[in-house]
Amino acid sequence: MAQISVSSPADFHVHLRQGKLAALVTPHVRKGGFSLAYIMPNLKPPVTTTAQALAYKAELEAIDPTVEYMMTLYLSPDLTPDEIVKAKEAGIAGVKSYPRGVTTNSDGGIESYEMYYPVFEAMQRVDMVLNLHGEVPSDSTTNTHVLNAEERFLPHLLSLHKAFPRLRIVLEHATTRAAVSAVKACGPTVACTITAHHLALTVDDWAGQSFNFCKPVAKYPDDRAALREVIKEAHPRFFLGSDSAPHPAQSKSTSTPAQGCAAGIYTSPILLPLVAQLLDSFGALNRLDGFVSTFGRRFYGRDLDIPQKTQVILRQTEKHFVEENYSGDGETVVPFWAGKEICWEIVDRH
Numbered sequence: 138m139a140q141i142s143v144s145s146p147a148d149f150h151v152h153l154r155q156g157k158l159a160a161l162v163t164p165h166v167r168k169g170g171f172s173l174a175y176i177m178p179n180l181k182p183p184v185t186t187t188a189q190a191l192a193y194k195a196e197l198e199a200i201d202p203t204v205e206y207m208m209t210l211y212l213s214p215d216l217t218p219d220e221i222v223k224a225k226e227a228g229i230a231g232v233k234s235y236p237r238g239v240t241t242n243s244d245g246g247i248e249s250y251e252m253y254y255p256v257f258e259a260m261q262r263v264d265m266v267l268n269l270h271g272e273v274p275s276d277s278t279t280n281t282h283v284l285n286a287e288e289r290f291l292p293h294l295l296s297l298h299k300a301f302p303r304l305r306i307v308l309e310h311a312t313t314r315a316a317v318s319a320v321k322a323c324g325p326t327v328a329c330t331i332t333a334h335h336l337a338l339t340v341d342d343w344a345g346q347s348f349n350f351c352k353p354v355a356k357y358p359d360d361r362a363a364l365r366e367v368i369k370e371a372h373p374r375f376f377l378g379s380d381s382a383p384h385p386a387q388s389k390s391t392s393t394p395a396q397g398c399a400a401g402i403y404t405s406p407i408l409l410p411l412v413a414q415l416l417d418s419f420g421a422l423n424r425l426d427g428f429v430s431t432f433g434r435r436f437y438g439r440d441l442d443i444p445q446k447t448q449v450i451l452r453q454t455e456k457h458f459v460e461e462n463y464s465g466d467g468e469t470v471v472p473f474w475a476g477k478e479i480c481w482e483i484v485d486r487h
């Protein structure tokens with residue numbers, strides 16, 4: 138049976154939530170094979186200050202101190218250039234921008250970027266990363282909807298890059314061929330994360346299947362092919378950000394005429410085996426280390442010296458199935474690929 142070793146896997150986009158749900162899902166980062174997690178700030182209330190981010194980091198470290206947590210702030214009108222300087226000094230890595238109302242807890246998100254230029258100027262100066270949820274809000278008057286929301290966001294990415302060429306920007310969870318092309322066309326300061334689930338799903342998989350529903354939605358087979366191709370060619374500005382986003386099982390499985398199901402796919406507990414399986418399925422297993430570790434670490438300046446390196450060893454296996462759910466203290470979450478066979482497992486780390 139085949140065996141493969143990965144050095145210090147890093148997930149550059151994770152949601153670890155709060156309270157009991159955080160207690161359940163935070164240990165799954167390590168369970169899924171990862172030793173670094175880049176943490177999203179869309180809590181209730183959102184993480185908008187350095188003090189909040191440091192308090193949240195301490196909470197996560199209390200749950201599992203073996204993982205390195207890189208923290209982010211939520212872009213909102215409350216964020217000032219002074220706070221950016223403070224955040225940088227405290228080791229906070231980035232600022233996440235959500236378009237208003239597009240995804241979980243994004244009601245405080247942005248409507249237009251010009252008002253944030255002083256903040257971006259400060260970020261560029263101190264070298265903090267801008268993480269973009271790259272979708273514009275749906276609008277029937279302009280025929281904007283979930284399938285073209287990402288493509289219509291791309292002009293914003295290009296104009297931000299033009300206005301702030303030294304600002305490091307990450308287009309998060311790309312789902313389209315257009316997004317891959319746009320990021321490729323940018324300079325070395327612009328990178329892109331790709332999730333595991335967008336390497337697996339297309340439109341047909343989430344229409345009528347609430348557990349495969351997330352934002353941005355998975356697009357057409359040709360879009361998925363573009364995500365796979367850019368990994369196969371080992372482009373160093375495209376790397377893993379799982380966007381693993383746990384929701385209580387009830388809010389995923391239930392929709393009513395008044396309320397749709399929650400958007401988000403939960404991959405943390407199976408992440409590294411899943412990514413290995415998916416890359417293997419399209420002939421890119423030899424790109425695993427770059428995609429899940431080296432490329433992202435390099436972009437974020439988290440390259441590892443040899444003594445700090447951990448090796449995670451995966452082995453190909455048979456008759457191994459993903460858990461139907463994980464529960465603890467009254468919370469239950471259902472992972473992606475639940476009940477399905479997975480052909481890789483973690484056997485060792487050192």
Ligand SMILES: [Zn+2]
Pocket residue numbers: 150152177380382
């Ligand atoms: Zn996310």
